Amino acid sequence: MKFLEDKIRAEGTVLPGHVLKVGHFANHQIDITLLREMARELSRLYADAGVTKVLTIEASGIALAAAVALEMDVPMVFAKKNATANVSGEVYCAKVASFTHKKIYDVIVPKDYLSADDRVLIVDDFLAQGNALNGLVAIVEESGASVAGCGIIIEKGFQGGGDALREKGYRVESLAIVESMNDETGEITFRGE
Amino acid sequence: MKFLEDKIRAEGTVLPGHVLKVGHFANHQIDITLLREMARELSRLYADAGVTKVLTIEASGIALAAAVALEMDVPMVFAKKNATANVSGEVYCAKVASFTHKKIYDVIVPKDYLSADDRVLIVDDFLAQGNALNGLVAIVEESGASVAGCGIIIEKGFQGGGDALREKGYRVESLAIVESMNDETGEITFRGE
Numbered sequence: 001m002k003f004l005e006d007k008i009r010a011e012g013t014v015l016p017g018h019v020l021k022v023g024h025f026a027n028h029q030i031d032i033t034l035l036r037e038m039a040r041e042l043s044r045l046y047a048d049a050g051v052t053k054v055l056t057i058e059a060s061g062i063a064l065a066a067a068v069a070l071e072m073d074v075p076m077v078f079a080k081k082n083a084t085a086n087v088s089g090e091v092y093c094a095k096v097a098s099f100t101h102k103k104i105y106d107v108i109v110p111k112d113y114l115s116a117d118d119r120v121l122i123v124d125d126f127l128a129q130g131n132a133l134n135g136l137v138a139i140v141e142e143s144g145a146s147v148a149g150c151g152i153i154i155e156k157g158f159q160g161g162g163d164a165l166r167e168k169g170y171r172v173e174s175l176a177i178v179e180s181m182n183d184e185t186g187e188i189t190f191r192g193e
Numbered sequence: 194m195k196f197l198e199d200k201i202r203a204e205g206t207v208l209p210g211h212v213l214k215v216g217h218f219a220n221h222q223i224d225i226t227l228l229r230e231m232a233r234e235l236s237r238l239y240a241d242a243g244v245t246k247v248l249t250i251e252a253s254g255i256a257l258a259a260a261v262a263l264e265m266d267v268p269m270v271f272a273k274k275n276a277t278a279n280v281s282g283e284v285y286c287a288k289v290a291s292f293t294h295k296k297i298y299d300v301i302v303p304k305d306y307l308s309a310d311d312r313v314l315i316v317d318d319f320l321a322q323g324n325a326l327n328g329l330v331a332i333v334e335e336s337g338a339s340v341a342g343c344g345i346i347i348e349k350g351f352q353g354g355g356d357a358l359r360e361k362g363y364r365v366e367s368l369a370i371v372e373s374m375n376d377e378t379g380e381i382t383f384r385g386e
Binding site: 029032063064073 | 217222223224225226228229251255256258259260262266268269271273303306
């Protein structure tokens with residue numbers, strides 16, 4: 001999405017350690033015009049995919065998931081990163097390593113929220129090594145539901161998680177794929193450029 | 194909102210310890226028709242309040258905040274419950290005690306995301322003792338911005354947090370106010386009934 005690429009290049013900040021900071025418009029503070037356009041684009045891309053549910057993981061994927069679910073008129077679910085006092089009953093669980101937080105956590109979805117009839121669009125803000133996404137794919141498949149595909153705001157192509165999923169046959173649509181970024185010059189190259 | 198009250202009564206579960214479980218339609222798995230109607234109602238209630246930004250707290254307030262921000266066409270921000278590797282620079286911070294998780298955590302908003310010109314609508318899924326909301330109000334006022342009001346899905350009226358805020362002069366609009374609930378019979382009474 002050219003609009004998103006331009007915004008990342010103009011307003012994103014490249015930090016050491018493969019960190020791309022876009023929190024002030026893409027996932028923490030959210031530019032609402034951008035959110036609406038991203039949701040419409042993902043909804044358009046998956047319009048014929050039979051999506052019955054949008055799944056994401058807390059916290060920074062939730063705004064996009066809500067906007068996509070509103071566009072597609074299907075329910076949304078978010079996976080929690082820890083068990084809480086309010087999650088009772090049986091849950092699907094996957095272990096996920098966090099690139100940002102450098103720790104391993106449990107990703108949890110109550111079993112009631114996914115069924116074998118569901119065709120699930122998994123959305124998230126970032127895709128790097130694909131750890132969170134692989135955890136969500138595993139949870140969807142454990143439930144007997146099928147994965148319609150993945151919808152991502154920013155994929156860091158050079159970290160390989162997206163291409164590994166594509167090689168396994170999953171559809172992955174990323175609105176911007178960063179092919180390289182330089183924390184000294186701030187230069188960002190997108191796939192296809 | 195009658196539609197929401199009916200849904201809470203039909204599908205909510207009252208558990209011991211003042212817990213009302215509505216996670217399968219209101220805040221964890223989200224009924225998208227309900228989300229749209231709730232966002233429209235809050236947008237309608239605050240249409241003339243000069244709102245420039247919607248603020249919530251991760252994670253279960255984010256879907257509502259996104260939907261309200263889309264309706265009102267203003268940016269949204271969510272407060273994080275912990276500092277992360279991606280939050281750099283100066284932040285506003287408030288200490289908040291969690292009713293659900295029974296612990297105290299830091300609520301953090303980067304200073305860049307709030308300015309003295311902002312008129313902030315604070316939204317959240319639940320309002321009980323008001324700890325999270327008081328933290329968000331404190332952060333908004335520390336930034337020099339003003340509080341347009343609060344928009345809540347379910348207020349537990351009997352826990353007093355909403356009325357305490359109203360007594361201090363804040364506008365609090367809750368789409369359903371539970372006046373009493375009984376974990377033995379499952380009976381729920383709403384304010385005004």
